[in-house]
Amino acid sequence: MRRVLPDMVNPPDSGLVLQPVGKMLMAARFLTAIGTPGAARALDTPMTVTLLCHEDSEVRVHFASAAEAVFAALSDGVARNLMADLCVVTFEGSGGRDQRHLSKQFHAALDTALLQGKAVVAVVRDEGDLSDAARILVSETYDLPPVSGTMVSEVMRALGYPSSRKLAARLSEADDAIACLPGAAIIGALRLETAGGMVRTILNAARRLKGPEKPDLTLEDLHLSDELEGHLRGIVADLNGWRAGAVAWDDVSCSTLLYGPPGCGKTSVAQALAGSAGLRFVSATYAEAQAAGSLSDYFAAMERRAREAIAHAPSLFFVDEIDSLPDRSAQGGHNESYVTAVVNHALELFTRLHRTPGVVVMAASNHISKIDPALIRAGRLDTHFYVGLPDRAGIETILRKRLASAGADLDLAAMSRLLVGQSGADVVTAATKARAIARRAGRPISDADLMQAIGENRRTVPEVPLERIALHEAGHAVVRAAVGLPPPERAIVSAREAHVVSTPPLTLGPREVEQLMATLLGGRAAEMLILGTSSSGAETDIAQATELALAAETRLCVGAIMPVYLPYSTDRPQTWPSEIHTAVRKRMSVAQKLAFQAVRRNEMVLRALADALLAARELNAADLEQLLRSVVHVPLPSDRAPALPVELFAGDTASDPAEQTSDARTPPERAP
Structure with missing residues (x-):
């Protein structure tokens, strides 16, 4: 390098010509890539292709513009004109909408140079960019390194x-x-x-x-589900093994998607993993990158963050709000090419990061259903974890950590009960407000300060009838148990959030459809049994039950003899044939009767469960199992449904087996 760079400042026999500093830096990068100027002797061997790889199209274009100066300086070092028989061909594509056109141009330029018998330096992302002819003539591959000190x-x-x-x-x-x-x-x-x-x-x-190399937050600072914490600690262990040379990078679980409602700590989970594993935390948001300007500006913004993660490996590349990327299947019209370019770039980016040793990839989404399926398949973001609202134990952990330095004797168990149903961010806000109240009063924090802060948070939420909500959620739990499904895992009720958490069946048959539909309508049935009326709280339940009834008839075909996939949507009921309307209404009627039977036969259990939920605000799996142990089961229509018609499985009546085999493969002739 020391012999070549001075020639770029004062090239031999050319007078004092100062090459731009940028070209000198590019020359330094190239010389570092090939090792020594002596390695340049092989560059101009006819009919060979030398690969110079870099993922950023802008860097590749800059190298192409500096190539003449770089190889002119190298020529003096090897005592011959390298450019006489050497052709530099650069692929300028970056996954954008003009990708196919640029690939075609690049392949044509490559093949033209080879037809002329030249040596080629191909500046590409990787070998996959090459034409078929160039790929079989590759002699050396170099990665263009970043600028160093x-x-x-x-x-x-x-x-x-x-x-x-x-x-x-x-x-x-x-x-x-x-x-x-x-x-x-x-x-x-x-x-x-x-x-x-x-x-x-x-x-x-x-x-x-x-900036900071790693976040101060660690996994010890968070209260996580056993499943998620086990996964994250497994990543930490794998990374330690990889650093020690005991674990291959391919065996490290290095890509995770966190999904769930806003404010539940998905970003904190990523930061805590980085802190515990000693990773550089690199954060990117597709919405911010898209706001950078044009499509090329967007690509450049994401590439900068990716380069940072690669340069600082081991690192954690975190993409927040990944659902802001459009789903190609939901797009159309004049934006289709833009959407395809953006998603294709994201796919290429995640694939590249996934293959880079030392880079752990994590993304967060509020709406997993809006993510393009290709982004969350195996090899990209292939491990998914739900990050929901914290339970009472989690809330108490957050309060204890946020108020640990206050030195006060607080009843955090009672305070956490009042915060059930709020997000982790809401709990942190309440703790921060309580500290501020005490600080301004010049005294240690008290339960009253925390109560005041919680009350201020609550004033942002409209008053709701918690008794009705508790009864509604209890109805879901009771009906679920009465129709034969396993007890729920968690139930919460608050002014902000109320739901029953349960694991759905692995497969759906006639029995499972009946069970799930009745469970969905259980909240409404409980309200009508005890209060005499239903409320708007059942709207989502009814919508989901209707969707399931429609799917059972048109997509799952669990109630039909003839399997025909008919993707009708609940958004457009006017397109349904009359027989579909009739079948859906019949299923909804059966589910409603089941739900009413279940709550009527288990009214005492229903009332006890609603009271317990209202008092505690949250019930865990053990609580629910205890409260539901005396539930009376109700029979399902599918339990007494007739078997399928025998003629459905009847074969040809011919006695000759060979004839039967032939008939089974050959369609019968049409009757005239």
Whole structure:
């Protein structure tokens, strides 16, 4: 490098011609990639293809513009003109809407150079960008490295500003951060008048960019479900094994999707994993990247964050609100090409990160149903965990950690009961407000301060009849048990949130459809039995039951002899044939009768469960199992349904087995 870079400042036999600093930096990167100038001797071997790989199209284009200067300087080092028989061909695509057109142009340029018998340096993302002819002629593959402190020192030396050993060492120590600096920041610094000014400017920029290497939060600071905590601690263990050389990167579970309602701590989970595993935390949001401007600006914004994660590996690349990416199956019209380009870029980005040793990928979504299916398949975000509202134990843990330094004797168990149904962010807000109240009063925090803060949070929520809500949720739990499904795992009731958590059946047959539909209508049945009326709280339940009834008739075909897939939607009931309307109404009627039978036969259990839920605000699996142990079961219509007609399975009546086999394969002739 020291022999080549000075020739770029003062090329032989050409007078004093100062090459732009950017080209010198690109030359330094290329020389670092190939190892030594001596390796350049193989570059111009006819009918060979040398790959120079980088994922960023902008960097590839910059190398192409600097190639003539780079190879001119290298030519002097190897005593021959490399450019005479060498052709540099650059792929400029980045997954955008013009991807196919650019690939076609690139393949044509590659094949033209090879037809002329030239040596080719192909500047690409990876070997997959090559044409078929070029792929079989690849001789060497190099990855273009990021700018490092050592490269900066060598460029300074070539420019006549040699840095001291101390300054050079400081630059080398900041390699990771310098790798992520925008090129303009480095090039501008190298145009200053003193070596000290150059180094100080670059190091200050690197320091501002670097920020904290890892979050202070750790897994010990969070209260997580056993399943999620086990998964995250498994990742930490795998990473430790990978660092020690005992675990291959392919065996590390390195991609996770967290989904659930807003404010439930999905970002905190990602930060805690990074903190516990000692990973650099790199956060990106597709919505912010799309706000950067044009499609190319969007790609550049996401690529910058990806490069940072790769340069600082081991790292955690976290994408928040991934559901802001459009789902291609739900798009159409004039935006279709834009949507396809954006999603294809995301697919390529996740695949690349997934294959990069040391980069753990995690994403968060409020609406998992809105995510393009290709993003969450195996090899991308293939492990999914629901992150919901914290339970009472989780709320108490959050309060204890947030108020630990207050030094007060607080009744956190009682306070956590009042916060059931609120998100982790709401609990943190209440704790922060309580601390502020006590601080302004000049005294330690008290239960009254926390009560006041909780009350302020509640004033943002309309008053709701908790007794009716508790009865409604109890109805779901009682009917679920009465129709033969396992008891729920959790039930909560609050002004903000109320639901019963349960695991759905693995498969759906006639029996399971009846069970689920009756359970969905159980809340409404409980309200009508005890209060005499139903409320708007049953709207979503009715919608889900109707959707399930429609699916049973038109998609699952659990009640039909002839399996025909008919993807009708509940959004457009006017398109349903009359027989579908009749079948759906019949299923809804049966489910309603089942739900009424279940709550009527178990009224005492229903009332006891509603009272317990109202008092505790949250019941866990053990509580629910105890309260539901005396539930009386109700028979299901499918239990006494007749068997399928025998003739459905009847074969040909011919006595010759060979004849039967032939008939089974050959359709019968049409009657005239």
